[in-house]
Amino acid sequence: MASLHVSPISLSARLKFLTDIFKTRDNGRTIFSALLVLVLGAYYISKKKQQGKFISNLSEVGSVSGRTRLEDEFDIIVVGGGTSGCALAVRLSEDSSIRVLLLEAGGSGRALPFSRMPAGSGRLFRSNHVFPLYTVPQVFAKDKKIFWPRAKLLGGCSSINAQMAQYGAPEDYDEWARHIGDDSWSWKHFQKYFRKFEKYIPDARYPEVDASVRGNSGPVRVGYFNTVSKTAKAFVESCIRTGIPFTPDFNGPKGTLGTNRIMTYVDQNYERVSSESAYLTPDVLARPNLKVAVNATATRILFENVDGEIRAVGVEYASSALGTRYCSRARREVILSAGAVHSPHILLLSGVGPAEQLKAHSIPVVKDLPGVGANLVDHCVFDIGFKDKHNDFPLIVKAKGPLDVLKIISSMIQYSVLGIGGPLAMNFGEYAAFVRSDDPTLFPPVEFPKQLEDSTSSENSPDLEIFTTPFAYKDHGATLFDVFTRALHVYLLRPNSRGTITLKSANAFDFPIINPNYLQSSDDVEKLMRGVKLCLRIAQQEPLRSYIDYSSGRSDLDQELHRKSDEELRELVRERVETVYHPTSTCRMAPMDQDGVVDSDLRVYGIKGLRVCDASFFPWIVSGHTAGACFAAAEKLADLIKTGLCCLNCNAFQHSTVTSFRVHSTDPLTHRWHDTFVGGRCCHLHLSVSVKAMVLLRRSLENNLLNFGT
Numbered sequence: 001m002a003s004l005h006v007s008p009i010s011l012s013a014r015l016k017f018l019t020d021i022f023k024t025r026d027n028g029r030t031i032f033s034a035l036l037v038l039v040l041g042a043y044y045i046s047k048k049k050q051q052g053k054f055i056s057n058l059s060e061v062g063s064v065s066g067r068t069r070l071e072d073e074f075d076i077i078v079v080g081g082g083t084s085g086c087a088l089a090v091r092l093s094e095d096s097s098i099r100v101l102l103l104e105a106g107g108s109g110r111a112l113p114f115s116r117m118p119a120g121s122g123r124l125f126r127s128n129h130v131f132p133l134y135t136v137p138q139v140f141a142k143d144k145k146i147f148w149p150r151a152k153l154l155g156g157c158s159s160i161n162a163q164m165a166q167y168g169a170p171e172d173y174d175e176w177a178r179h180i181g182d183d184s185w186s187w188k189h190f191q192k193y194f195r196k197f198e199k200y201i202p203d204a205r206y207p208e209v210d211a212s213v214r215g216n217s218g219p220v221r222v223g224y225f226n227t228v229s230k231t232a233k234a235f236v237e238s239c240i241r242t243g244i245p246f247t248p249d250f251n252g253p254k255g256t257l258g259t260n261r262i263m264t265y266v267d268q269n270y271e272r273v274s275s276e277s278a279y280l281t282p283d284v285l286a287r288p289n290l291k292v293a294v295n296a297t298a299t300r301i302l303f304e305n306v307d308g309e310i311r312a313v314g315v316e317y318a319s320s321a322l323g324t325r326y327c328s329r330a331r332r333e334v335i336l337s338a339g340a341v342h343s344p345h346i347l348l349l350s351g352v353g354p355a356e357q358l359k360a361h362s363i364p365v366v367k368d369l370p371g372v373g374a375n376l377v378d379h380c381v382f383d384i385g386f387k388d389k390h391n392d393f394p395l396i397v398k399a400k401g402p403l404d405v406l407k408i409i410s411s412m413i414q415y416s417v418l419g420i421g422g423p424l425a426m427n428f429g430e431y432a433a434f435v436r437s438d439d440p441t442l443f444p445p446v447e448f449p450k451q452l453e454d455s456t457s458s459e460n461s462p463d464l465e466i467f468t469t470p471f472a473y474k475d476h477g478a479t480l481f482d483v484f485t486r487a488l489h490v491y492l493l494r495p496n497s498r499g500t501i502t503l504k505s506a507n508a509f510d511f512p513i514i515n516p517n518y519l520q521s522s523d524d525v526e527k528l529m530r531g532v533k534l535c536l537r538i539a540q541q542e543p544l545r546s547y548i549d550y551s552s553g554r555s556d557l558d559q560e561l562h563r564k565s566d567e568e569l570r571e572l573v574r575e576r577v578e579t580v581y582h583p584t585s586t587c588r589m590a591p592m593d594q595d596g597v598v599d600s601d602l603r604v605y606g607i608k609g610l611r612v613c614d615a616s617f618f619p620w621i622v623s624g625h626t627a628g629a630c631f632a633a634a635e636k637l638a639d640l641i642k643t644g645l646c647c648l649n650c651n652a653f654q655h656s657t658v659t660s661f662r663v664h665s666t667d668p669l670t671h672r673w674h675d676t677f678v679g680g681r682c683c684h685l686h687l688s689v690s691v692k693a694m695v696l697l698r699r700s701l702e703n704n705l706l707n708f709g710t
């Protein structure tokens with residue numbers, strides 16, 4: 001039997017990690033650093049008990065020799081323990097007869113204070129818990145290479161994201177359903193899976209939220225537990241004065257358009273709710289039929305030709321580029337949930353993708369599928385920073401004196417000792433506005449005469465989001481300002497530009513080539529430019545206006561941006577465009593002749609036993625934040641697979657009363673025939689047999705090999 005190990009991050013490494021935090025915070029004021037380390041250390045120890053148990057010795061679930069042992073064989077292998085992968089593996093393993101292996105390239109996110117603490121995740125961007133990806137030079141954006149962090153952690157990007165819980169417009173999903181010709185993806189049907197993952201308990205401060213349309217018993221806590229800055233509330237008032245209506249709930253029945261505070265994935269204990277923290281609870285990790293292997297990077301999918309059909313039968317993985325390659329076998333399915341960059345990458349490495357590209361890297365072609373890695377789309381953003389007059393932001397960017405250091409210590413004590421949240425419970429994306437770039441009240445045709453292509457999913461869906469953060473930043477937070485700031489950000493929700501993920505080499509540990517092709521479409525530039533102008537108008541409206549120091553002479557901030565001409569703003573858009581970290585659609589759910597990679601059950605075309613379930617299957621990017629749809633799709637697929645298995649069994653026995661039966665099966669590894677006698681009871685629709693017998697039955701039913709003894 002495989003034994004379980006706690007992920008081996010040494011105590012000294014953790015202490016070093018903690019001290020590093022404070023070195024950067026107080027410029028070496030060691031006495032304060034020591035205090036803070038103690039506080040965080042206590043916090044860490046109190047949380048350590050909650051950490052799950054993961055398999056880090058890969059030989060416990062995989063073999064090197066190619067000769068698979070029983071413990072290396074699973075029903076389903078999920079590759080990537082991220083936002084979708086954790087949810088999927090956990091829901092599947094609710095059926096105790098399904099043996100699930102979850103393979104994750106990183107370690108635990110919950111083990112990291114900076115992941116659990118809502119304000120902390122930016123600190124992980126340049127750590128080894130994140131894949132340090134960059135785009136190629138963006139030819140339509142002044143040849144900039146853009147930093148593209150993707151999480152390398154359990155929980156995936158839900159362990160490092162901005163925790164903004166908005167799911168896109170309902171009509172986005174209707175568009176998905178129409179495109180793939182399957183109504184189960186329409187909002188009418190798909191919304192139940194958002195409710196399934198959600199836990200929203202009515203909040204007396206927000207009576208306008210219609211709790212009846214929210215889930216109240218799912219694992220993912222959503223709500224308003226994050227701390228918001230004082231100035232942020234002024235944003236909504238200024239938006240309303242600019243002509244953007246108030247909306248009770250961006251995910252509510254009245255639709256997405258409008259302005260309000262944004263709900264977050266932060267729980268009542270002021271901790272981030274990641275896919276790992278929500279789904280991989282200690283109880284779940286104790287399930288005998290679920291194994292979670294960490295530091296296990298999938299290097300390729302294993303295929304076999306079974307009766308003339310290509311079938312995914314397992315996964316090869318390793319803990320490092322030069323590390324031993326292990327293999328685990330999948331009796332039923334391999335499901336890729338490695339995210340919009342890595343799922344197509346793994347398919348390409350495995351020989352599934354555009355044949356020409358595979359041949360160029362001497363990878364044998366298993367299936368010529370041109371859509372793999374195509375259609376990459378991402379939300380891009382333009383950030384606007386102002387000097388804030390009030391100088392009262394509670395988190396100090398760079399402590400300049402004892403008072404600032406005290407503020408930092410106070411924040412730490414509020415969060416870690418008193419448990420009352422405070423500044424460290426900020427997620428920074430606080431309030432937002434969703435608008436349309438063709439709304440004549442916001443963009444009067446006389447001033448904005450150019451007709452732009454409507455890229456939205458319906459007339460009720462937005463194509464621009466504006467949100468506010470309590471400080472401005474550059475380089476993804478690596479560069480902060482030495483004065484108090486407030487920022488507005490506008491991002492393009494429905495870009496026309498499309499890019500690609502392609503192979504750099506056949507080595508699984510070489511990152512792929514990422515080209516989102518930002519601003520390839522001139523309409524994208526125009527829409528972003530309109531969004532920038534709208535932000536500047538909002539910032540000119542009271543009460544926000546009073547917070548902004550328009551007399552500041554700081555040329556590195558944007559007090560003077562409203563003086564620029566449209567042409568100058570377009571140039572600036574190309575110069576300053578950045579990612580808002582939402583890549584999707586690189587293994588699109590679409591008809592195969594439209595660059596489709598998966599069908600409406602997320603099965604890869606032309607290959608048995610292989611699916612993709614993560615942001616890469618989105619047929620179109622949603623006009624909002626992307627994590628919600630990843631959770632919901634994982635919930636949907638888990639239901640589909642479990643129901644499929646149930647039907648498989650039930651149909652066979654529908655009109656039979658069988659008290660014992662004999663199973664002929666093949667061993668999927670050796671293809672040797674077995675003739676196994678399985679005793680048991682079977683009645684209409686329900687079976688009462690051992691788990692092993694169920695597995696054999698399923699295998700036999702699939703292959704039409706079941707003979708009944710009586």
Ligand SMILES: Cc1cc2nc3c(=O)[nH]c(=O)nc-3n(C[C@H](O)[C@H](O)[C@H](O)COP(=O)(O)OP(=O)(O)OC[C@H]3O[C@@H](n4cnc5c(N)ncnc54)[C@H](O)[C@@H]3O)c2cc1C
Binds near residue numbers: 079
């Ligand atoms: C900085 C940032 C801020 C964001 N803010 C928000 C927000 O506020 N709200 C929102 O809704 N969305 C936000 N997003 C986007 C959202 O988090 C993602 O779209 C979503 O989490 C993607 O989920 P996924 O399942 O597709 O992939 P991921 O969650 O990225 O999971 C992929 C997993 O696969 C693992 N993996 C990769 N390659 C391999 C391999 N070869 N073998 C094994 N494992 C592998 C990774 O380590 C990772 O755990 C943000 C994203 C980022 C990065």
